[in-house]
Amino acid sequence: MSxxxxxxxxxxxxxGGHWIQLCRLAAELNYEQAHYATTLKGAKAPTGTRxxxxxxxxxxxxxxxxxxxASRLTWLMARVRPHVVITTGAAPGLLAIGIAKVFGxxxxxxxxxxxxxxxxxxxxxxxxxADLWLTQWPHLDASLPRLRYMGSVL
Amino acid sequence: xxxxxxxxxxxFDRLVQAVDEWxxxxxxxxxxxxxxxxxxxxxxxxxxxLVSPDEMRDFQAQADIMIAHAGMGSILxxxxxxxxxxxxxxxxxxxxxRNGHQMDTANRFSETxxxxxxxxxxxxxxxxxxxxxxxxxxxxxRAELARLADNLRSFIGTxxx
Numbered sequence: 001m002s003x004x005x006x007x008x009x010x011x012x013x014x015x016g017g018h019w020i021q022l023c024r025l026a027a028e029l030n031y032e033q034a035h036y037a038t039t040l041k042g043a044k045a046p047t048g049t050r051x052x053x054x055x056x057x058x059x060x061x062x063x064x065x066x067x068x069x070a071s072r073l074t075w076l077m078a079r080v081r082p083h084v085v086i087t088t089g090a091a092p093g094l095l096a097i098g099i100a101k102v103f104g105x106x107x108x109x110x111x112x113x114x115x116x117x118x119x120x121x122x123x124x125x126x127x128x129x130a131d132l133w134l135t136q137w138p139h140l141d142a143s144l145p146r147l148r149y150m151g152s153v154l
Numbered sequence: 155x156x157x158x159x160x161x162x163x164x165x166f167d168r169l170v171q172a173v174d175e176w177x178x179x180x181x182x183x184x185x186x187x188x189x190x191x192x193x194x195x196x197x198x199x200x201x202x203x204l205v206s207p208d209e210m211r212d213f214q215a216q217a218d219i220m221i222a223h224a225g226m227g228s229i230l231x232x233x234x235x236x237x238x239x240x241x242x243x244x245x246x247x248x249x250x251x252r253n254g255h256q257m258d259t260a261n262r263f264s265e266t267x268x269x270x271x272x273x274x275x276x277x278x279x280x281x282x283x284x285x286x287x288x289x290x291x292x293x294x295x296r297a298e299l300a301r302l303a304d305n306l307r308s309f310i311g312t313x314x315x
Binding site for chain 2: 007009015016017019020021024025028029031038040041042043044083084086105106108110112113114115116117118120131132136137150151152153154
């Protein structure tokens with residue numbers, strides 16, 4: 001843990017269930033250098049005193065908003081310079097790990113517990129950008145060649 | 155207080171109307187509904203569309219019983235706070251969601267203590283008419299959470315910029 005204390009970790013997820021899963025994990029990890037981002041104002045960081053950054057929500061159905069989101073995420077990466085980016089989805093998290101790779105960060109995609117039989121579309125697309133590509137359901141471990149189960153927030 | 159929540163993304167008029175009509179019929183005045191973009195106009199429930207995550211958490215902490223769509227946020231929070239939760243999954247064949255993952259979630263959690271899955275309005279009413287019989291959900295061992303955190307700590311340890 002001590003060699004990890006200085007690592008900057010950016011936790012990012014859409015509001016709602018994605019955010020709640022991320023908060024359970026972040027509270028358990030309890031990193032000093034944790035930064036947080038979500039899509040709804042008024043979220044409290046699960047650890048530390050830093051304010052939660054707010055990024056716009058967007059999906060494939062709204063390309064204009066995706067461009068705004070991408071620029072906000074690029075700004076966020078440049079400001080935080082995370083060593084690791086961890087997301088529980090959805091579309092904003094996918095875009096975040098794509099941009100994080102450009103900045104040289106390591107990336108973790110944790111597919112939502114909501115997807116207990118098949119990965120979400122974002123989850124499938126995340127394989128390209130995720131250094132760790134995780135499901136939270138043991139029965140889905142290795143159901144795709146790179147997909148792994150390493151525990152869950154349950 | 156009974157708290158209904160349907161998430162932020164889509165309307166869920168079938169559930170909102172069923173709970174509201176039950177409250178009207180039974181004279182319950184302590185039902186609060188987070189109804190997102192639902193268009194049904196409740197007659198008995200006090201309702202709001204959306205509040206901040208922290209305000210939502212306060213309402214959930216105050217609730218004696220939770221009723222929700224099969225969203226992970228609602229289920230996890232009920233387990234964390236130790237509340238009984240009635241889960242009514244969205245049916246994508248009725249256009250209530252993009253795909254059937256809420257049905258999958260309902261199936262996966264149907265054996266979880268304190269989580270009561272209702273797959274029809276009839277089942278929902280059976281639970282609502284027997285609220286005393288509903289046990290609280292529990293947080294579980296969190297062993298899988300500790301395992302995930304350990305694995306991620308090892309991974310983070312390998313990251314350098």
